[in-house]
Amino acid sequence: MSVKKFVVGCFDDEKVLFPAIKNVRRAGYKIHDVYTPFPVHGLDHAIGIRETSLHTAGFIFGITGTATALGCMGWIFTSDWPLNIGGKPHFPLPAFIPITFETTVLFASVGMVMTFCYLCQMMPGVKKHHFHPRATDDLFVMVIECTEKTNETEVTSFLQTNGAIEVNVQEAEAGWWFGRYDKQQKLYRHEEVGY
Amino acid sequence: MSLLKYESQLREPLVDGDKDYHQVTEDICRPIETKPTRLWYIGFTIAVLLLCFGVYSVYREVVYGTGQWNLNKTVGWGWDITNFVWWIGIGHAGTLISAILLLFRQGWRTGVNRAAEAMTIFAVICAGQFPIFHMGRVWMFFFVLPYPNSRGPVWPNFASPLMWDVFAVSTYFTVSLLFWYSGLLPDLATLRDRARTKFRKMFYGLTSFGWTGSTKHWQRHESLSLVLAGISTPLVLSVHTIVSFDFATSVVPGWHTTIFPPYFVAGAIFSGFAMVQSLLIITRKVLALEDYITVGHIEAMNKVIVLTGSIVGCAYLTELFVAWYGQNQYEWWAFRQNRLNLFSPYGWSYYGMMFCNVVSPQLFWSRKLRRNIAFTFFMSVLINVGMWFERFVIIVTSIYRDYLPSAWSTYYSPTIWEIGFYLGTFGLFFTCYFLFAKFFPVIAVAEIKAILKTSGENYKAKMTETEKMDADKFYIEEVEHAH
Numbered sequence: 001m002s003v004k005k006f007v008v009g010c011f012d013d014e015k016v017l018f019p020a021i022k023n024v025r026r027a028g029y030k031i032h033d034v035y036t037p038f039p040v041h042g043l044d045h046a047i048g049i050r051e052t053s054l055h056t057a058g059f060i061f062g063i064t065g066t067a068t069a070l071g072c073m074g075w076i077f078t079s080d081w082p083l084n085i086g087g088k089p090h091f092p093l094p095a096f097i098p099i100t101f102e103t104t105v106l107f108a109s110v111g112m113v114m115t116f117c118y119l120c121q122m123m124p125g126v127k128k129h130h131f132h133p134r135a136t137d138d139l140f141v142m143v144i145e146c147t148e149k150t151n152e153t154e155v156t157s158f159l160q161t162n163g164a165i166e167v168n169v170q171e172a173e174a175g176w177w178f179g180r181y182d183k184q185q186k187l188y189r190h191e192e193v194g195y
Numbered sequence: 196m197s198l199l200k201y202e203s204q205l206r207e208p209l210v211d212g213d214k215d216y217h218q219v220t221e222d223i224c225r226p227i228e229t230k231p232t233r234l235w236y237i238g239f240t241i242a243v244l245l246l247c248f249g250v251y252s253v254y255r256e257v258v259y260g261t262g263q264w265n266l267n268k269t270v271g272w273g274w275d276i277t278n279f280v281w282w283i284g285i286g287h288a289g290t291l292i293s294a295i296l297l298l299f300r301q302g303w304r305t306g307v308n309r310a311a312e313a314m315t316i317f318a319v320i321c322a323g324q325f326p327i328f329h330m331g332r333v334w335m336f337f338f339v340l341p342y343p344n345s346r347g348p349v350w351p352n353f354a355s356p357l358m359w360d361v362f363a364v365s366t367y368f369t370v371s372l373l374f375w376y377s378g379l380l381p382d383l384a385t386l387r388d389r390a391r392t393k394f395r396k397m398f399y400g401l402t403s404f405g406w407t408g409s410t411k412h413w414q415r416h417e418s419l420s421l422v423l424a425g426i427s428t429p430l431v432l433s434v435h436t437i438v439s440f441d442f443a444t445s446v447v448p449g450w451h452t453t454i455f456p457p458y459f460v461a462g463a464i465f466s467g468f469a470m471v472q473s474l475l476i477i478t479r480k481v482l483a484l485e486d487y488i489t490v491g492h493i494e495a496m497n498k499v500i501v502l503t504g505s506i507v508g509c510a511y512l513t514e515l516f517v518a519w520y521g522q523n524q525y526e527w528w529a530f531r532q533n534r535l536n537l538f539s540p541y542g543w544s545y546y547g548m549m550f551c552n553v554v555s556p557q558l559f560w561s562r563k564l565r566r567n568i569a570f571t572f573f574m575s576v577l578i579n580v581g582m583w584f585e586r587f588v589i590i591v592t593s594i595y596r597d598y599l600p601s602a603w604s605t606y607y608s609p610t611i612w613e614i615g616f617y618l619g620t621f622g623l624f625f626t627c628y629f630l631f632a633k634f635f636p637v638i639a640v641a642e643i644k645a646i647l648k649t650s651g652e653n654y655k656a657k658m659t660e661t662e663k664m665d666a667d668k669f670y671i672e673e674v675e676h677a678h
Contacts, residue, residue: 134388135388
């Protein structure tokens, strides 16, 4: 990962944010990301990212669970150690359904959560750069990535005319690293943020 | 959340007071960032003391064996399995609220789901203790797990309902934990970004996994919640169904009934909601969260209680009718002599159950009583007492008189260590809950923000203008982001 330059615009209303995103994209600037305190519906389409395929991963994990459960129980009861339980069949499918179902759910959910953490690069001890500490509170933070050709003052004024309440330019590491939030974080209360 | 930025004013607001996004964060994070009250310390101390008594009771059981309990020749399952089923039933409300109500798009879920899910996890932990210690040689509990071993290998019987139970309960615990924790991540990040002390920065920094609130992450998060809700819904129903199979697949009169699965599931939701009521009525008061857990939320849960209570009542009567109509003399004996007969040794438990679970919830048909907080609290405790009686009736009255009349004189009553074990799980449950309420947000902050502009009181008040608008104009201006 490398350190890049970003123009950061903060919005306090999603009604202002959406037209701003439209204008920014129309003007040809590259939106790095938009950080929001809660899921804003339609925002993913507005900034033009594709649908997630996480549910497909969930389906694959689920099927794996089904196959594992049926395969293991079948192998154990028919070939590894066949038991005579009241003269019943060695492969009693109806009696295997509950465990098969539970294993399917278990594999699907554990697998999906792990995939989610992997895709989002999240785990305990991971640290990421925060463009604005209020992005998890009440601000919608739009981050525009600068290239060599970008004129920062132009982008800044562009964002301001589009309703951003606060705009600044930051040089930041775009990826993640191992770090501690108590060591490397700017204090948010001690800044003059208006309350 | 729908695409509409509008919700009828006829619907009660879900968030009271003049709130904006920042105020929501402040209100919910305040109890975590200030010192706990005296009440919190008193409650926590009582819970820890109960837990210690429970640990000592269990210690005696482990060292001296299950003889410390009054289980006898016919009553092999007594208080322990009763308590297991009771706790696991309570553990059904959380995932039901967060999964089924998410699929049904019920907005009021957002105020109560976080605390209810936490309650689910703690209740399942408590439930799990009973069958594990009931094994007697608890240090060999891992024998129930199917793993290649040097004893043959000897595998567990996968066709046995008790084995299904192992899978169901452990899967339920894992999935509930993942669901709860993935929902917590954004709120822990909020706390991390507000943290001022070194400990809080480190603790919430670690627990929030580096969440930033990126759009792509939210998109995946939404997808994850939806799929987890989708697969948790049948899971919730399956868990208590499988618990009921422990009984229903046997040939014991009083247990051998096909109605058990739906009857158990309805009972579980019934008792789970009652426990959520008991906890949240106290929580909202102590943490001053009345604006987020409103009387409307309490009423909505009371409606679920009256519905599931009626299903349970219907199941009791159906079961009774079929016992008579089925003309199986053993089945009818179990009902007529061991339950219906008030003067039989355990007749009181059957009538206690009928009163608490069938008669008393019917009072909730009255809107006035549904919205009465003190009455709701009283009822929620009464219902959980009733649901404990239900499990006691099912287990003990079915087995204390078996096919051999010479064994009938043995009356089962618990020893102090059996009661201590039960009290100990209360201690465990409340210790966990108190710690949860101190260190984690008891309300889903991000989810409240997502519904704030449609269901907040101050935003709803501004919607009179919108209501006068004609349909075409409304569609153009208020149907949001239909790109």
